[in-house]
Amino acid sequence: MAAIEILGLEKTYSVGFWRKKPKYALRPLDLAIEEGEVFGFLGPNGAGKTTTLKLLMGLIFPTAGTARILGMEVDDPKMKAQIGFLPEQPYFYDYLTARELLEYYGQLSGVDPKHRSRKVDDVLQRVGLPQVGGVQLRKFSKGMLQRVGIAQAILHDPRVLFFDEPMSGLDPMGRREVRDLMEQLKHEGKTIFFSTHILSDAEALCDRVAVIHQGELRGVGAVADLTSSVHGKVEVVWQGTAVPASLRALGAECHITGDTVRAVLSEANQDTALEALRRERMRLISVTPVRTSLEDYFIQKLQPGVTVGARA
Amino acid sequence: MRARIAHIASNTFREAVRDRVLYNLIVFALLMSGASILVGQISINIERLVVINLGLTAVSLFGMVIAIFIGIGLVSKEIEKRTLYTVLSRPVRRWEFIVGKFFGLAGTLVVNTFFMAIGVFAALLYVSHSFQKPDAWVLVALYFIILQFLIITALTLFFSSFSSPLLSAVFAFSLFVIGSFAEDLRGFAGITQGVTRWLATGAAYLVPNFSALNVISSVAHSNPVSGQLILYNSAYALVYATLAISGAVLVFEHRNLK
Numbered sequence: 001m002a003a004i005e006i007l008g009l010e011k012t013y014s015v016g017f018w019r020k021k022p023k024y025a026l027r028p029l030d031l032a033i034e035e036g037e038v039f040g041f042l043g044p045n046g047a048g049k050t051t052t053l054k055l056l057m058g059l060i061f062p063t064a065g066t067a068r069i070l071g072m073e074v075d076d077p078k079m080k081a082q083i084g085f086l087p088e089q090p091y092f093y094d095y096l097t098a099r100e101l102l103e104y105y106g107q108l109s110g111v112d113p114k115h116r117s118r119k120v121d122d123v124l125q126r127v128g129l130p131q132v133g134g135v136q137l138r139k140f141s142k143g144m145l146q147r148v149g150i151a152q153a154i155l156h157d158p159r160v161l162f163f164d165e166p167m168s169g170l171d172p173m174g175r176r177e178v179r180d181l182m183e184q185l186k187h188e189g190k191t192i193f194f195s196t197h198i199l200s201d202a203e204a205l206c207d208r209v210a211v212i213h214q215g216e217l218r219g220v221g222a223v224a225d226l227t228s229s230v231h232g233k234v235e236v237v238w239q240g241t242a243v244p245a246s247l248r249a250l251g252a253e254c255h256i257t258g259d260t261v262r263a264v265l266s267e268a269n270q271d272t273a274l275e276a277l278r279r280e281r282m283r284l285i286s287v288t289p290v291r292t293s294l295e296d297y298f299i300q301k302l303q304p305g306v307t308v309g310a311r312a
Numbered sequence: 313m314r315a316r317i318a319h320i321a322s323n324t325f326r327e328a329v330r331d332r333v334l335y336n337l338i339v340f341a342l343l344m345s346g347a348s349i350l351v352g353q354i355s356i357n358i359e360r361l362v363v364i365n366l367g368l369t370a371v372s373l374f375g376m377v378i379a380i381f382i383g384i385g386l387v388s389k390e391i392e393k394r395t396l397y398t399v400l401s402r403p404v405r406r407w408e409f410i411v412g413k414f415f416g417l418a419g420t421l422v423v424n425t426f427f428m429a430i431g432v433f434a435a436l437l438y439v440s441h442s443f444q445k446p447d448a449w450v451l452v453a454l455y456f457i458i459l460q461f462l463i464i465t466a467l468t469l470f471f472s473s474f475s476s477p478l479l480s481a482v483f484a485f486s487l488f489v490i491g492s493f494a495e496d497l498r499g500f501a502g503i504t505q506g507v508t509r510w511l512a513t514g515a516a517y518l519v520p521n522f523s524a525l526n527v528i529s530s531v532a533h534s535n536p537v538s539g540q541l542i543l544y545n546s547a548y549a550l551v552y553a554t555l556a557i558s559g560a561v562l563v564f565e566h567r568n569l570k
Contacts, residue, residue: 057401060568077403085401091393093323095330107319108402152398162401 001071003160003191004033004056008065011051011215025051027216028065033193033208035159038186040202040209040223041195042298048215049195050088053164056193057085069160081110084153088164088195090145094138098129098148101137102155109156119155127151128177142169150178154185161185163194167201179204203227203294211301218301226297233290234270236263239283246276264290316404317412324416325423328382333420336374337427343370348435359439364450364532367432372457372528374428375421376488379461382420383468384480386413387560391569400569407561414469414557421461429454446534449527452542456525459549463520464488466556473560473567490515491522520552 008028014020026048033039043049054060056067058074072079092101102120111119124133127147132140137148146169153161166182167175182205185192196202202209203223210220236252240261243254250273252265261282265273270287277284328334344367351362387410390396399409429451436447467487471480490497494516501512525545527537 054397054569057397059397059400060570061566077405080401080403083401085398087394087397090398091395092398093327093395095327096323104319104323105398105402108316108399108404110403149398 001035002032003035003037003070004031004039004193005068006031006052006056006065007067009052009055009062009067010064011048011055011060012063024215026055029212029217031210031217031220033191035191036186036189037207038182038192038205039194040206041193041212042197042199042202042209043195043212044197044302047212049212050164051215052212053085053087053162053193053195056162081156082158083160083162084156084158086149086153086161086163086166089142089168090149092137092145092148092152095136097134097136098124098140098151099133101148102152105152106155111156119157123151123155126154126181143171143174146170146174146178150181158190160191160193163192165196166194167196167198175201199294199298209294211298213302219297221297223294227291227294232267233264234267235286235288235290236265236270236273236277237261237285237287238277239285244276244280244282246279247273260285313405313408316408317415320399320404320409320412321415321419324386324413325419328417328420333378333382334424334427336378337424337431340370340374340428341431344431344435348438351439360436360444361532363435363439364432364453365528367428367435368450368453368457368528368532371425371428371432371454372460372526375425375457375461376464378424379417379421379464380468380481380484380488382417383465383484384472384477386417386469387472387564388477388480396569406565410469410473410557410561410564414465414553417465417469418462421465422458425454425458425461444534446531446536449531449534449537452537453527453531455542456527456545459545460520460522460525462553463522463525463549463556466553466560467520470556470560470563473563487519488522491520492526493523494519494521495523521548525549 006029008030009026010024010028011026012022012024015023029052041049041052051060055062056069056074067074069079070082093104096104099120102123103116106116106120120133121130124130127150129144129147129151132144137145140148146166150163150166153163163182166178170178179201182192182194186205192205194205206223208220208222209226211218238261239259241256241259243252243256243261243263247263247265248254250265250269252263252269252273254261254263263273267289274284274287347366348363351359351366390399396409400406432450432454433443433447436450437443464484464487468480468484471483475483497512497516497519501509501516504512524541527541531537
């Protein structure tokens, strides 16, 4: 059974005063995410990522289609006890302390009162905020609020997690910590559905990704497959500050950074290029096949006219 | 279900306390102390009447202002600040949220009224030097004031479930004013004819009848309140508040949270 099933989910708003026109926030979306999978939902700002998450959380209602989480409808309280949600740029009751907020959410999630306090301690520890549990949230920085957001999402040990832009507002250290935390959750067997436009995070964490643009699904695939296809080009890196003329003649694209030269050329010309470098007594650093990056895939899917053919 | 409503209500109460809503009690205490001293000096034999009238009117007005100005933000603030997202993504039904919010604010108003009532009785004791038997009717008047708060809180919640905070405040305050003259509106309906009579009668029964819930002047003159009126007003407030909350739930259940 898929952990998350999205079947033709669609959201349209009417815009205009006299002549109302439909505005598609989300065109019919079909997706299935397996249990234990980390799924990245990629797209530029305004693509429909948050709309999809709001539909899955039952915060807005679909114009058409349906979704099931753990085999249950999205408004089923039994299902909601088994999910955690981090909204984009979360904001919490700022008159509460972090501990009070987590206690409150624990109460609403039905966490056993006998273990609630310990769970709050654990989760504060886990997100790196053990010392500020008694501080009111109005005194928290954006990054700290993001951590509290993650803490409230994982507090009740849910099976499926929905994170909307979890790295947003975090400094590099914070991003690294959240990434590590998400990796831990992955190892614990949680299903994670997260939206982002930071492709390096998606590449590092996700089993599969989907690209959405202008409310339309543009592509779905396993990260390993998307980044393993070879262009038929190689990247040759050597120490030096000059490019031999024979290498330029091969049509290599060269970039010189400090005392390192990086050249991308056709795989067929690899031996000739290496021979030229040996002749010139250049110190070779590496030769690697050029692979498609997630960024290439993302950019390609944002081009006009790209649609996903079959149901994902 | 009941536990979740209680948790939401208790958090709403905590918010009101931390937002210093109960600070109005200080202003009220100052008002009552000043009034008692002043009344004791300038009036002869009507100190009790003045203190009860002034005290209960102040309790009513302070409470109404709190009910309207907190009530309008109960739902809209949660949507605007998106604090609602992390609540409704838990096993909390939308109607439980609305009912919890209602009880939270109603609880705040009851606690506030309780402390104000102490102030009224303290002032009464100061000017009369002892309590008299008819002073017990002041408690009934306070009970009716709380019933008014329940109705206005439910109505504010209803308005705030579909309109902006400003419009909700305008609607709720207008209904409070019109409802305070509900008996006059009914009287007016009785002397008109045709469509006007229909409209006036409809409006008279639609607006909350706050005038029936206002016995301040009567108890100030030591008149007793009948058991029948207490029963009728209790049932009326219960039904009216329940209908208004049901309306709020109905709207909120189908609302897209932007």
